Amino acid sequence: MGVLTTIFWFLVAIAGCLAAGWLFRTGAIAITPAGVKRELRTAPLTASFGMLMILLYILVAIFAPLIAPFPERAVVGTEYMPWNSVHLLGTDNLGRDMLSRLIFGARNTVGIAFATTLLAFLIGSVFGMLAATVGGWLDQGLSRLVDVLMAIPALIFALLLLTIFGTSILTLILVIAVIDSTRVYRLARSVALNIVVMDYIEAAKLRGEGLWRLITREILPNALAPLVAEFGLRFCFVFLAISALSFLGLGLQPPLADWGSMVKENATLISFGDITPLLPAGAIALLTVSVNFVVDWQLHRASGLKE
Known part of the structure; x- marks a missing residue:
């Protein structure tokens, strides 16, 4: 039964x-x-559900101070209090309200992951398209540098750099953005190489268009579909990477609320049959699945395939 x-x-x-x-x-x-x-x-129900969840996460992140019943860092009770009418999800290992920290975690974890992904795409796309357009020694030099960086496991590389340079939010964003920009570089370069051989690119060069205008007006619009789809996937990887680093103690530092560190801090409760530590993990999983639902739909649209 x-x-x-x-x-x-x-x-x-x-x-x-x-x-x-x-x-x-x-x-x-x-x-x-x-x-x-x-x-x-044309959106399937899975993509519609994904968009709904993403919208809810954004609203929770924006209005976290208004939604949360208690401040993010306030100690409001004894440690590990059970669920009750005042603390709907109980309290954590320091007596802070779990529901409030779960809500504020949306702002911290998701917001930083989005900023990191945006920076990674800015770096990777610019250098990838620049390498494909200019070619020659610039393409070879950047590509070999990217190959060396990609040969190092991403999580181990991030742990090494964060141990050396510290674990501030700015350092965390820069380290993960640089590491993930190598993946974006490979995609942007590959897509741009198929575009730069087209006749309209040659026509633009004959008109005397400069390098920057050539990239922004001719190459980028035609490479946008796969890059947008990759943005969603890359956001998931960055989001999970930040959560993993926080779980290991090198991500967002206390007293900031972060879903990865919340799982680690309250893992003891699992031994007593309390599912509270699984709620931040569930929030991570739900957002990841939701983004992938939307990305799958966008990839289907970009492919031009029909049902």
Whole structure:
């Protein structure tokens, strides 16, 4: 009976997610412009659910001080208090409200992951397209440097650099952005190499367009679809990397609320059958799955395939 009950509630959860995705898509179609309506009508229910979850995470991150019942760093009770009417998810190892820290964790973890991914794409895309356009020694030099950096396991490399340079937020963003920019560089260069041989690129060169204008006006618009899809995937990897580093103690430092460190700090409760430490892990997993749902839809659109 236990297995049947688990399967039943699992199916109920899936049905609820699909229903939420359908309601979100219906509402979004009703209030968006005509051009957006056409795109939303093609979105599968999984992508609609993913967009709904991403929107909710963004709203929680923005309005965290208004939503959270207690301040992020305030000690409001004794340690490891059980769930009750005042502390809906209990308290952590220092007596801070878990629900409040879970809400503030959305701002810290997701916000820093987004900033890191944005910087990684800025570095990787610019140098990748520059290498493909200029070619020659610049392409060879940048590509060999990227090959060397990619040969080192990313997590070990990040741990080494953070141990050397410290674990401030700025250092964390720069280290992970530089490491992940190598993956973006390879993709941007590969896509740009297929574009620079096109006739319209030759025509633009004959018109006398400069290097920067050639990249921003001719190459980037035609490389945007795969880069946007990669942005979603890369965000997931960065998000998970920051959470993993926080779990290991080299990510976001206390007293900032971070989902990775919250799992580590409260892992003791799992031994007593308390699922509270799994909630931050669940928040990480839910956002990762939601982003992948939307990315899969965008990749399908970019491929030009029909159902």
